[in-house]
Amino acid sequence: MKHLFKLSISSLLVLIAAMVVVGNTASAYSLDRLSGNNRYETSAAISKKGWKDGAKTVILVNGKDVAEAAVAAPLSKKLNAPVLLTNPNSLSAATRKEINSLNPKTIILIGGKKNISDKVIDKKIKAKVKRIGGKDRYETAALVAKEIPSKQAVVASGEYLFDVLGVAPYAAKNNMPVLLTKPNSLPAVTKKALKGKSSTVVIGRTKAVSDKVKKQLPKPKRISGSDRYDTSAQIAKLMGNKKKSYVVTGKNKIDATSAAALAAKNGGNLLYVEKTYVSTSVKVVIDTNKLTQFTVIGGTNIIDNKVGSELKQPIEHLLVNKKVAVGKDYKAAKLVEPKVKFAFSYNDPKRLMDSRAVPNFEALMKAAWKDNVKLYAQSGYRSYDRQAELYNYYKRTYGEKYASRISAKPGTSEHQTGLAMDVTSPSVGYDLVEKFAKTKEGKWVAKNAHKYGFIIRYPKGKENETGYAYEPWHLRYVGKDAAKEIYSKNITFEKYVK
Ligand SMILES: [Zn+2]
Known part of the structure; x- marks a missing residue:
């Protein structure tokens, strides 16, 4: 040797x-x-x-x-x-x-x-x-x-x-x-x-x-x-x-x-x-x-x-969390609306995703529906300013401490990168709630998302690593190799990247 x-x-x-x-x-x-x-x-x-x-x-x-x-x-x-x-x-x-x-x-x-x-x-x-x-x-x-x-x-x-x-x-x-x-x-x-x-x-x-x-x-x-x-x-x-x-x-x-x-x-x-x-x-x-x-x-x-x-693959591996901000000026190179079912009918920038994640997300959704899993996209891209509005709303409503557990300070949200998409189902009233994990749709996502390059970004019991409470609905595109490794080793993205 x-x-x-x-x-x-x-x-x-x-x-x-x-x-x-x-x-x-x-x-x-x-x-x-x-x-x-x-x-x-x-x-x-x-x-x-x-x-x-x-x-x-x-x-x-x-x-x-x-x-x-x-x-x-x-x-x-x-x-x-x-x-x-x-x-x-x-x-x-x-x-x-x-x-x-x-x-x-x-x-x-x-x-x-x-x-x-x-x-x-x-x-x-x-x-x-x-x-x-x-x-x-x-x-x-x-x-x-x-x-x-x-x-x-x-x-x-x-x-x-x-x-x-x-x-x-x-x-x-x-x-x-x-x-x-x-x-x-x-x-x-x-x-x-x-x-x-x-x-x-x-x-x-x-x-x-x-x-x-x-x-x-x-x-x-x-x-x-x-x-x-x-x-x-x-x-x-x-x-x-x-x-x-x-x-x-x-x-x-x-x-x-x-x-x-x-x-x-x-x-x-x-x-x-x-x-x-x-x-x-x-x-x-x-x-x-x-x-x-x-x-x-x-x-x-x-x-x-x-x-x-x-x-x-800088984008697939982009780490954004409470400690690592992507900054006010970051914009995804190209934002595109995936051809999938959305949980709402109005036009909104939250329909958009980074173009590099789009074909993979479309494939994921197609596979879900083929398995008779009724998955809907709820929230993708969010601008810095939109995140600021959202965070301030939570802060006003619930106080800063709780707001920071459930929402990201502007500049620190993955949604700003266009690499994340929240998904939901009729079985939880199209809501973003923890009990989604117990539904047929939630279970399917947990088992299959990695095949399409996505991970459950904030897994259960890993709040000390990710900084966020469990979110079984928040999918993050990391590329197929990374997603497979993260899934099979049951680690957080923070651990994977560093
Ligand atoms: Zn999310």
């Missing part, structure tokens, strides 16, 4: 899947992975992928502390130079090998001598060596910025390096340097570097860059998310491109440093994920920007293969 393991991860480039047809729209989905046995090999693999024919310049940075080099990507883009990691005190073997293969004329060390030692360059290195480094990350960022003349700059927090790395491809795309600030005070070196700039893009929440600092910046525009994952999604939204997305762990900044340079070179996005799942805000941007090409950075010990299926 050990031998097998070694063999499988020692290949630097592992192509794990390519060109899978998604749904009936035949959009090309591609997924590959760049990884090595350690951070230096991964960094070399990234370089190999982006700079097959060598590079005139190589940027060499500390592979143990990327605080000074996190701003390197715009310079990397400008000089068409890969960013290689090395042990800060001696040149790492994989790095040396890659430098030899790139055959650069110039090597630029980014960081002060305390950050990356002169010792990384020895006699065997023939290239000219240049250092861009100050006494700390703020000064180093300012010195790197000097190399990228621009009227604009990105300003990010020196204490939130995930944001710095996350925004680097955006800065590179727009030929803007990234300058660093402390959360509550603008360092003098940064202030000086901002002289002559006409506008700035500020990254991160006020915790990272306070309003006090923001006020001192020229024409600041803030981009932020609720966490690093969301921030990377917001940046991708801003990039607006459908080029490749580079998927990096949100747990460790190291791999992102070389990946940001590759993303910058190719104009791609940098998206942060958890080890085993993709957060809702990232799934939303994948869906709305129709991102279909992904390169996962790092081995399966860092990002599990499971993430691949979530990238491919």
Whole structure:
């Protein structure tokens, strides 16, 4: 086993899947992975992928502390130079090998001598060596910025390096340097570097860059998310491109440093994920920007293969609950009315569903009626505003505590995604009530919904996991594979996703 393991991860480039047809729209989905046995090999693999024919310049940075080099990507883009990691005190073997293969004329060390030692360059290195480094990350960022003349700059927090790395491809795309600030005070070196700039893009929440600092910046525009994952999604939204997305762990900044340079070179996005799942805000941007090409950075010990299926089917796997909001702006790509029997006759947006769920829901309903099960659709899509009305009605009527058990705060309802449909039957007076579970229709749904890619989203006795009381009528589309697994293992969607 050990031998097998070694063999499988020692290949630097592992192509794990390519060109899978998604749904009936035949959009090309591609997924590959760049990884090595350690951070230096991964960094070399990234370089190999982006700079097959060598590079005139190589940027060499500390592979143990990327605080000074996190701003390197715009310079990397400008000089068409890969960013290689090395042990800060001696040149790492994989790095040396890659430098030899790139055959650069110039090597630029980014960081002060305390950050990356002169010792990384020895006699065997023939290239000219240049250092861009100050006494700390703020000064180093300012010195790197000097190399990228621009009227604009990105300003990010020196204490939130995930944001710095996350925004680097955006800065590179727009030929803007990234300058660093402390959360509550603008360092003098940064202030000086901002002289002559006409506008700035500020990254991160006020915790990272306070309003006090923001006020001192020229024409600041803030981009932020609720966490690093969301921030990377917001940046991708801003990039607006459908080029490749580079998927990096949100747990460790190291791999992102070389990946940001590759993303910058190719104009791609940098998206942060958890080890085993993709957060809702990232799934939303994948869906709305129709991102279909992904390169996962790092081995399966860092990002599990499971993430691949979530990238491919972001909507099926979209987790929305009390803790995870889909947000005010989320709209399903295409809402369609399924051709099924409804429990009401009037026209209403609640007849609609996400088009990807529709054929499956129609098949489910057809199968039910074939079994002489009188199933009616009651409530599908609900806009953010409609959910707000509904929630406030329950709150007024029953008080906040009870309202939150039976209804979702706006932005946290699955109905907003168009992936959920409440079903009912004449046997319960077309109501949405727990006793539906005891009816012929309720029993049929519980036994068969998974065959069509639907789950009973809020099962009995799982309120502590889902946050909701038992709802035998609320069906959620998750795709057939996920539904079968959730059904057979008798787990909640929360458990399945994470
Ligand atoms: Zn519902």
